[in-house]
Amino acid sequence: xxxxxxxxxxxxxxxxxxxxxxxxxxxxxxxxxxxxxxxxxxxxxxxxxxxxxxxxxxxxxxxxxxxxxxxxxxxxxxxxxxxxxxxxxxxxxxxxxxxxxxxxxxxxxxxxxx
Amino acid sequence: xxxxxxxxxxxxxxxxxxxxxxxxxxxxxxxxxxxxxxxxxxxxxxxxxxxxxxxxxxxxxxxxxxxxxxxxxxxxxxxxxxxxxxxxxxxxxxxxxxxxxxxxxxxxxxxxxxxxxxxxxxxxxxxxxxxxxxxxxxxxxxxxxxxxxxxxxxxxxxxxxxxxxxxxxxxxxxxxxxxxxxxxxxxxxxxxxxxxxxxxxxxxxxxxxxxxxxxxxxxxxxxxxxxxxxxxxxxxxxxxxxxxxxxxxxxxxxxxxxxxxxxxxxxxxxxxxxxxxxxxxxxxxxxxxxxxxxxxxxxxxxxxxxxxxxxxxxxxxxxxxxxxxxxxxxxxxxxxxxxxxxxxxxxxxxxxxxxxxxxxxxxxxxxxxxxxxxxxxxxxxxxxxxxxxxxxxxxxxxxxxxxxxxxxxxxxxxxxxxxxxxxxxxxxxxxxxxxxxxxxxxxxxxxxxxxxxxxxxxxxxxxxxxxxxxxxxxxxxxxxxxxxxxxxxxxxxxxxxxxxxxxxxxxxxxxxxxxxxxxxxxxxxxxxxxxxxxxxxxxxxxxxxxxxxxxxxxxxxxxxxxxxxxxxxxxxxxxxxxxxxxxxxxxxxxxxxxxxxxxxxxxxxxxxxxxxxxxxxxxxxxxxxxxxxxxxxxxxxxxxxxxxxxxxxxxxxxxxxxxxxxxxxxxxxxxxxxxxxxxxxxxxxxxxxxxxxxxxxxxxxxxxxxxxxxxxxxxxxxxxxxxxxxxxxxxxxxxxxxxxxxxxxxxxxxxxxxxxxxxxxxxxxxxxxxxxxxxxxxxxxxxxxxxxxxxxxxxxxxxxxxxxxxxxxxxxxxxxxxxxxxxxxxxxxxxxxxxxxxxxxxxxxxxxxxxxxxxxxxxxxxxxxxxxxxxxxx
Numbered sequence: 001x002x003x004x005x006x007x008x009x010x011x012x013x014x015x016x017x018x019x020x021x022x023x024x025x026x027x028x029x030x031x032x033x034x035x036x037x038x039x040x041x042x043x044x045x046x047x048x049x050x051x052x053x054x055x056x057x058x059x060x061x062x063x064x065x066x067x068x069x070x071x072x073x074x075x076x077x078x079x080x081x082x083x084x085x086x087x088x089x090x091x092x093x094x095x096x097x098x099x100x101x102x103x104x105x106x107x108x109x110x111x112x113x114x
Numbered sequence: 115x116x117x118x119x120x121x122x123x124x125x126x127x128x129x130x131x132x133x134x135x136x137x138x139x140x141x142x143x144x145x146x147x148x149x150x151x152x153x154x155x156x157x158x159x160x161x162x163x164x165x166x167x168x169x170x171x172x173x174x175x176x177x178x179x180x181x182x183x184x185x186x187x188x189x190x191x192x193x194x195x196x197x198x199x200x201x202x203x204x205x206x207x208x209x210x211x212x213x214x215x216x217x218x219x220x221x222x223x224x225x226x227x228x229x230x231x232x233x234x235x236x237x238x239x240x241x242x243x244x245x246x247x248x249x250x251x252x253x254x255x256x257x258x259x260x261x262x263x264x265x266x267x268x269x270x271x272x273x274x275x276x277x278x279x280x281x282x283x284x285x286x287x288x289x290x291x292x293x294x295x296x297x298x299x300x301x302x303x304x305x306x307x308x309x310x311x312x313x314x315x316x317x318x319x320x321x322x323x324x325x326x327x328x329x330x331x332x333x334x335x336x337x338x339x340x341x342x343x344x345x346x347x348x349x350x351x352x353x354x355x356x357x358x359x360x361x362x363x364x365x366x367x368x369x370x371x372x373x374x375x376x377x378x379x380x381x382x383x384x385x386x387x388x389x390x391x392x393x394x395x396x397x398x399x400x401x402x403x404x405x406x407x408x409x410x411x412x413x414x415x416x417x418x419x420x421x422x423x424x425x426x427x428x429x430x431x432x433x434x435x436x437x438x439x440x441x442x443x444x445x446x447x448x449x450x451x452x453x454x455x456x457x458x459x460x461x462x463x464x465x466x467x468x469x470x471x472x473x474x475x476x477x478x479x480x481x482x483x484x485x486x487x488x489x490x491x492x493x494x495x496x497x498x499x500x501x502x503x504x505x506x507x508x509x510x511x512x513x514x515x516x517x518x519x520x521x522x523x524x525x526x527x528x529x530x531x532x533x534x535x536x537x538x539x540x541x542x543x544x545x546x547x548x549x550x551x552x553x554x555x556x557x558x559x560x561x562x563x564x565x566x567x568x569x570x571x572x573x574x575x576x577x578x579x580x581x582x583x584x585x586x587x588x589x590x591x592x593x594x595x596x597x598x599x600x601x602x603x604x605x606x607x608x609x610x611x612x613x614x615x616x617x618x619x620x621x622x623x624x625x626x627x628x629x630x631x632x633x634x635x636x637x638x639x640x641x642x643x644x645x646x647x648x649x650x651x652x653x654x655x656x657x658x659x660x661x662x663x664x665x666x667x668x669x670x671x672x673x674x675x676x677x678x679x680x681x682x683x684x685x686x687x688x689x690x691x692x693x694x695x696x697x698x699x700x701x702x703x704x705x706x707x708x709x710x711x712x713x714x715x716x717x718x719x720x721x722x723x724x725x726x727x728x729x730x731x732x733x734x735x736x737x738x739x740x741x742x743x744x745x746x747x748x749x750x751x752x753x754x755x756x757x758x759x760x761x762x763x764x765x766x767x768x769x770x771x772x773x774x775x776x777x778x779x780x781x782x783x784x785x786x787x788x789x790x791x792x793x794x795x796x797x798x799x800x801x802x803x804x805x806x807x808x809x810x811x812x813x814x815x816x817x818x819x820x821x822x823x824x825x826x827x828x829x830x831x832x833x834x835x836x837x838x839x840x841x842x843x844x845x846x847x848x849x850x851x852x853x854x855x856x857x858x859x860x861x862x863x864x865x866x867x868x869x870x871x872x873x874x875x876x877x878x879x880x881x882x883x884x885x886x887x888x889x890x891x892x893x894x895x896x897x898x899x900x901x902x903x904x905x906x907x908x909x910x911x912x913x914x915x916x917x918x919x920x921x922x923x924x925x926x927x928x929x930x931x932x933x934x935x936x937x938x939x940x941x942x943x944x945x946x947x948x949x950x951x952x953x954x955x956x957x958x959x960x961x962x963x964x965x966x967x968x969x970x971x972x973x974x975x976x977x978x979x980x981x982x983x984x985x986x987x988x
Contacts, residue, residue, distance in 0.1 A: 031123070031128060049124065054163055077119075
């Protein structure tokens with residue numbers, strides 16, 4: 001496994017959410033999803049590329065994503081993932097839960113000034 | 115696109131990016147792979163996602179089932195016992211079927227082997243065989259087969275040490291390609307090479323069986339190259355067959371060694387012409403290995419014109435002898451029709467038992483439906499798919515079935531142990547292998563799954579068809595209840611019907627054996643000592659053989675305890691010999707040139723010794739010898755068939771062909787049993803042994819005291835005549851008859867009776883459960899009835915009457931089924947006795963009594979209901 005990195009390793013449930021979020025903007029293949037997450041988090045979040053694919057397949061299984069084979073820009077054959085309606089719904093519910101969770105933690109960590 | 119391709123794509127993209135970022139190519143790829151982590155692991159994990167979900171569901175279903183079952187141990191216990199008995203019975207019978215008929219030979223790819231030949235016809239036996247010249251022609255002209263092997267079995271005298279008294283063994287004479295065609299690889303040495311089977315009589319080589327290697331040679335490592343003497347000829351051992359190759363007749367013959375067919379002329383006891391050149395001598399079995407992809411029909415289509423050509427070219431020997439090809443299984447059934455028929459009957463019974471068992475469990479599941487309805491409705495309401503729920507219920511059924519099946523293995527094993535008690539009292543015969551092997555285990559697994567579907571599917575589908583609102587409100591409307599009750603009633607009717615069939619068949623089989631075994635086979639079965647002598651295996655000529663037996667009979671007669679003494683070449687219930695005869699003055703049906711009745715050569719005084727009455731004419735005399743006119747004695751069946759209304763004494767046969775030497779009938783004997791103790795009437799012809807010596811005979815000596823004391827004197831008396839003649843199977847006739855007839859009857863009856871008891875027992879449980887259930891559900895109604903004045907007796911009477919209703923229906927159904935089954939039985943296993951309908955008088959009331967008892971107990975309970983409590987109940 002990877003050596004401990006100062007950058008955080010992502011837990012599985014949150015990885016699912018990040019994938020769904022990334023695909024909100026349109027379909028992408030596995031490699032692009034990984035790169036996108038890394039880039040957007042300003043390299044803070046390190047995606048173990050190996051855990052990406054099981055997560056993608058799990059999401060397909062649960063009906064949140066759809067997978068289709070296609071050709072990319074440079075004429076490579078790749079597998080593209082896209083959000084389903086179920087996945088979109090799930091993302092919205094989870095995202096709002098996440099926001100509230102983060103807010104709650106912040107309030108505990110940084111108590112309101114008196 | 116599969117995961118491997120996907121990952122490969124990913125790595126390539128990452129590598130490209132790294133290169134663009136400035137890394138050298140090899141480093142770029144290495145970095146990309148590192149980032150991906152262990153590629154194999156990733157692929158594995160992804161695959162695993164799919165398997166895990168299925169397993170997870172299974173685990174959930176099983177845990178749920180286990181929880182439910184622990185809450186109702188009574189239900190589980192009855193279900194498990196029912197399935198255990200049902201599957202156990204089937205496993206035991208399967209092992210019988212496998213041992214006797216089903217198991218393929220222990221060769222490579224047995225499904226490719228087929229039997230080829232002409233169909234011989236002799237009474238109840240009709241199987242494929244061929245002559246050696248025909249074999250050569252078929253092999254040369256056909257292309258459907260990779261190769262064809264031929265073989266035949268001969269009794270030979272084998273000695274390990276030069277000059278020792280040979281022991282009689284079965285040798286299998288095989289074509290040079292036999293081991294290749296069978297795909298049997300010797301465990302020591304080699305098989306035969308084509309050259310060794312080319313020149314008749316030239317190559318005395320042998321491949322011995324594993325058993326022979328262990329027993330006669332002590333498993334010696336240097337057995338290849340050692341010598342042994344077969345019928346006086348020195349043979350060299352060139353190989354040993356593997357332990358699991360039990361020969362070509364694994365259900366009966368102990369095949370000790372394999373010899374090239376080319377040696378047949380030197381070993382055969384047949385007179386005159388070499389068996390390799392005689393196109394009319396059809397003693398070979400041909401087994402061919404089909405080319406992959408060639409169907410049986412194609413092979414048959416190829417053989418038809420070949421057979422026609424042979425008919426045209428050799429009309430004397432091949433007229434009306436078309437060629438056929440059939441599977442091993444068909445061949446087995448034709449070779450041993452009695453085994454196949456018995457197995458079929460037993461299988462019918464065991465399937466009926468399984469039906470009764472499954473009906474029990476189905477009834478139990480149906481009665482639990484209202485209990486589960488609420489739970490199921492709830493799950494359906496919150497979104498579970500019906501398929502998921504059906505799968506859950508089926509999993510529960512499978513759980514019961516598998517657990518019950520495992521318990522059933524124990525029951526089946528008991529049955530197998532019991533079957534293994536069957537013994538044939540001879541050194542040259544072997545027992546069929548009844549065992550709990552992989553095939554039996556696989557079969558029991560299949561049976562368990564099948565029964566799970568039988569009893570589980572319908573209740574599962576029914577249960578999930580629940581009306582949500584009604585179920586959630588927990589009401590149990592009368593229409594639903596009535597439907598459920600009538601379903602269970604039907605099940606009980608089916609159980610009663612099947613039980614009736616099983617019991618009826620059991621009684622019939624008992625009748626048969628009781629009549630034929632207990633009453634005797636038509637010859638004396640007490641106080642006779644017997645021994646088999648085989649002078650032909652010591653190389654004695656016909657004349658010398660006759661001399662030998664004359665001296666042996668004489669010596670036996672001089673023993674103090676001897677009564678009548680005689681001998682026969684065809685010991686009843688043991689040997690099967692037949693002759694080809696043409697009855698004079700009898701018009702044979704078209705296509706048949708001669709009859710082939712069972713026959714045997716006997717010494718004078720045979721009928722007195724065996725206490726078979728002579729109804730007309732005379733016994734054989736010492737003067738009926740080689741220089742006298744040919745004579746024969748026939749049994750009643752022959753006389754009645756070919757010369758009805760006339761005295762058969764004085765009539766004539768022709769030997770072999772219509773213009774063959776004439777044989778005059780000098781006596782008519784009463785019918786007896788010849789092959790099988792419960793056989794229908796068979797035709798039999800006796801010859802005097804001086805005119806028709808057959809190489810081996812069984813000497814029979816009546817003893818004034820116990821027969822056991824006669825064995826040793828008899829053996830010694832005979833041995834001193836010529837120490838070179840092998841003797842074997844010295845027994846009392848009591849032991850012989852017990853093994854060949856009584857034990858067979860005992861074993862069959864026990865198996866059948868056990869199934870009868872199981873069937874009736876399970877039916878009783880089923881009926882008890884049904885009436886209990888009815889009483890429970892109707893507690894309120896009973897309370898009301900009692901409150902308005904019904905007497906206890908009236909209540910219990912009502913429940914009993916209603917409980918017995920399915921029984922009457924079942925008896926009617928069962929009577930029809932039983933009649934059909936009884937009609938079918940003699941067709942499967944030809945037997946001597948027609949069913950006596952008076953037995954119904956015993957069977958039906960017995961069944962009514964037992965089921966009545968089962969219904970009585972809960973009915974009685976109904977009358978104990980306290981109306982006050984009942985009316986308050988939900």
